[in-house]
Each structure stands twice: as C-alpha cells, then as structure tokens.
Amino acid sequence: MIWNLDTTHANVDFSVKHMAISTVRGSFNLFSASGETDDATGLPTKLSMEIDATSVNTNNEQRDGHLKSPDFFDVTNFPKISFTATKITGTPSELTIVGDLTIRGVTKSVTLTGELSSPMKDPWGLQRCSIEVSGKIKRSEFGLTWNQALEMGGVLVSDDVKLTVSAQAVAAVEVAA
Known part of the structure; x- marks a missing residue:
C-alpha cells in the first residue's frame, strides 16, 4: 500500500543539550x-x-x-534535509529503520x-496509519561543528542531537483508468 504524509498530523522534532545543563527543543514546520x-x-x-531546513x-x-x-x-546553500530508508526490519511494534540522512x-x-x-479507517473512509520513530545523531558528522567553549569546561551546544518523527499517513487513493 502507498502512503502519503498528512502534514497536519505530523511533527519533526529535535533536541540538544545547552551548556550541558538544559535541553533545547526545536522542530521543522515544513516537510513531506x-x-x-x-x-x-x-x-x-x-x-x-x-525537510525544508529554512x-x-x-x-x-x-x-x-x-x-x-x-x-x-547554511540554508542558502543547503535548503533541504532528506532521509531515505535503506533497510527496514522488525515488527510494526518494534520497528528499526536504517537510512541515509543528508x-x-x-x-x-x-x-x-x-x-x-x-x-x-477514518470518519471519511480513508485508510490511515501512524509512525513514531526516534534516534540520535552527532551533528559534527554532518558539518555542523560551530560551538563555544565554556569557562567551567564543556561546550555551549552538545554534539548529540536527538531526533523524533511522529507522523500520520493516508493511503493513496487509486484512480480507476
């Protein structure tokens, strides 16, 4: 079955440690x-x-x-972030997705x-499903290396970034020929 993202019922979120003491959260508002x-x-x-990085x-x-x-x-030169799954294993309740993140x-x-x-089936007769996945990346591996040393030791922004995607999808409706 082919599925398309319902962007009104989806979130692409991230979080990082700030000054090693608090968590700063963010999201992307535009994605497909x-x-x-x-x-x-x-x-x-x-x-x-x-994902629209802007x-x-x-x-x-x-x-x-x-x-x-x-x-x-660097959204002027790299306005998009992309992910393509290369291997999907497990069960629907314990899903593992390996993919290429750019x-x-x-x-x-x-x-x-x-x-x-x-x-x-939703109230309008459409098939829906949802997916929720999370993971962690090191931002430095993608060239996001800016940081500032702290007087007490450590850095302003952690290298580890936690990612979470929560999304609802709608089954594509086939049009009769």
Missing part, C-alpha cells in the same frame, strides 16, 4: 514524506522524507536565524527505532 507497506506483513518497504523553529527568532546561518544548516550535503547512515500503527 511518502512510503509503502507490504500488505501481508504491514511492514514498511519504502520510506522517504524531505522552516527550523525553536521559538526563538535569534536562535533560529543562527541555525539557518552557515554556522549550522544534511548540508553530507550523507550518513542513521538508525531510527519506533513503531507503526495498524491501518484504520
């Missing part, structure tokens, strides 16, 4: 995704996502501007884990 599942197993067989939102305009700058995402023109393999719901 599609996928396919095997009708027999219910497991995804294909999954891809494209839509980064941390609820702080100054910080968002810095994240869009060449110090981080940020700033650098592609690295990442592993996301989570779960996929069983399809259900």
Whole structure:
C-alpha cells in the first residue's frame, strides 16, 4: 500500500543539550514524506522524507536565524534535509529503520527505532496509519561543528542531537483508468 504524509498530523522534532545543563527543543514546520507497506506483513518497504531546513523553529527568532546561518544548516546553500530508508526490519511494534540522512550535503547512515500503527479507517473512509520513530545523531558528522567553549569546561551546544518523527499517513487513493 502507498502512503502519503498528512502534514497536519505530523511533527519533526529535535533536541540538544545547552551548556550541558538544559535541553533545547526545536522542530521543522515544513516537510513531506511518502512510503509503502507490504500488505501481508504491514511492514514498511519504502520510506522517504524531505525537510525544508529554512522552516527550523525553536521559538526563538535569534536562535533560529543562527541555525539557518552557515554556522549550522547554511540554508542558502543547503535548503533541504532528506532521509531515505535503506533497510527496514522488525515488527510494526518494534520497528528499526536504517537510512541515509543528508544534511548540508553530507550523507550518513542513521538508525531510527519506533513503531507503526495498524491501518484504520477514518470518519471519511480513508485508510490511515501512524509512525513514531526516534534516534540520535552527532551533528559534527554532518558539518555542523560551530560551538563555544565554556569557562567551567564543556561546550555551549552538545554534539548529540536527538531526533523524533511522529507522523500520520493516508493511503493513496487509486484512480480507476
């Protein structure tokens, strides 16, 4: 079955440690995704996502501007972030997705884990399912190396970034020929 992302019921979120004492959270407001599942197993067989890096939102305009700058995402030269699954294993309730994540023109393999719901019919007769996955990356591996040393030791922004995608998808409607 072919699925398309319902962006009104989806979130692409990230978090980092700030000064090693607190967590700063952010999200991307604009993205698209599609996928396919095997009708027999219910497991995804294909999954891809494209994120508009210019839509980064941390609820702080100054910080968002810095994240869009060449110090981080460099959205003028790299306006998109993409993910394409290369291997999907497990069960719908214990899903592992390995894929290629591209940020700033650098592609690295990442592993996301989570779960996929069983399809259900919504009040308008459409088939829907949801997926929730999370993982962790090192931002320095994608060229996001800006940082500032702290007087007491450590750095301003952690290298580890936690990622979470929560999304609802709608089955593509086939049009009769």
